[in-house]
Amino acid sequence: MGASFRHDARSFKEKDVSGLSEEDLSGLSRLPLFSNLSDGCLRKVADESRIVRYQRSDVLFGQGETADWLHILIEGQVSLAGSVRNSEETVVDILKSGEAFIVAAVLTGKPYLMSAKALATSKVLLLPAAKLLNDLREYPELALAMLSCLAGHFRTLVTEVKDLKLKSASQRLALYLMSLTPRREGSAILHLPHNKILIAGRVGVRPETLSRVFFSLKKEGVVSEHQTVAITDLKRLAAFCHEGAEII
Template sequence: MRDSELAQIRQLPLFRTMADDSFALLMRAAYDQTFPAFVQLIEQGAEPDFLHIVVEGSVELFARWQDRETTMAVVRPVSSFILAACIKDAPYLMAARTLEKTRIILLPSVDLRAVFQTDHKFAMATINELASCYRSVVRHAKDIKLRNARERLAAYILRKTRDSKSASFIIPVEKRLLASYLGVTPESLSRTMKSLQEVGAKVDGQRVIITDRKALEAVAHPSPLIDGPDCDDEAALAGAALLDDGDDDESVVARPYTY
């Protein structure tokens, strides 16, 4: 593993404050591997052998139930995923696959649990990360359960431009993934995007342009208890398990989960 990558991993909030010898122990048994696009990395229900850290490329976390499938989150560099399963030594609740050529560092979960027991600062960082994930899940579940599809999309657009105050942004994932994340079908997402053109948001391919922010806010009714700073839409550990019958947006049910 290159020194530059070790330095990147060391700066992740999860590892930043831990002792040097604890970090060295984790990295000693770690290895990196490059995967082509659309390779399934883990299967839901499997035992958590490794914590995965994405250093190049991107990974989709998804779930299946009967004949249904939904996107849970998209993970980009540099970030980890499936932390809770590794700490609890419990089966994965999600599956993961690469969206493009992706390089991943794998840390044995048995070493992760051993360091968690002995390194106080690492344990606190782990708790903080899982707490942030839990709050993000609750916010996303509220978004899905309390808003209709139009309100959800308007709120998503406002969140994407919240920090930069920019009037436009590029949708960072395929629209089918965004639709799944928002709990609608791709067809419903397309219709909803067109409807928002009348009230403040124009879509040009993957670019969304806000033409009237106040009108868009009137649709979304932004709330700090739903759209707060730890609502991270495409982050590694965001989302809720969504079930959609493929026809009726109002039939979407959100089921929070532990990562």
């Protein structure tokens, strides 16, 4: 590993970093961000990138650090959290495989507004920001792919701002619970995949009030005990939180 492949002051543990295998490369071409790129562009990006493996609870970067790397989650789960002085952190987003983050900081050359932490063993592609900026000039197709990716994330955030301003905490918790199942009618038994602090941040309530918000959903047919939640009528809960009604 060259001295140039350092993550701010923190260098990666050598064993956790590797170049891309042919298998990684074919995996990349299936990611939404890279699926429409020419072979030449894809290979260039791959050559410039490294794969880093993180363990659960590893911090990928901290809020306020310089955005030297574009991160793309290949496998695993990563949370993005923000904080302000003297206050607790809040989870802004929980990323799934295939998502690039945090594109905006890398493009503006400004510090990260959020920190990133692995919620599970994760495999992340890191592309140096300086190389990305050159590649965007050389390959307009990459710039278009990045535009489309950023536009999607932007719309997710607009929906989140609207939910925070227009919906109650119970409605937001209901939306979060609905996001855990693909089913849309009948009943469902769910296992909460995140701890209470993470869920509170995601929903936008203080951790100490989450139980009260869960309790308020009882009258909408939601019963919870520890990490298990039963929804007696998915249609009724969807109506309660206006699910999918954002753009009507």
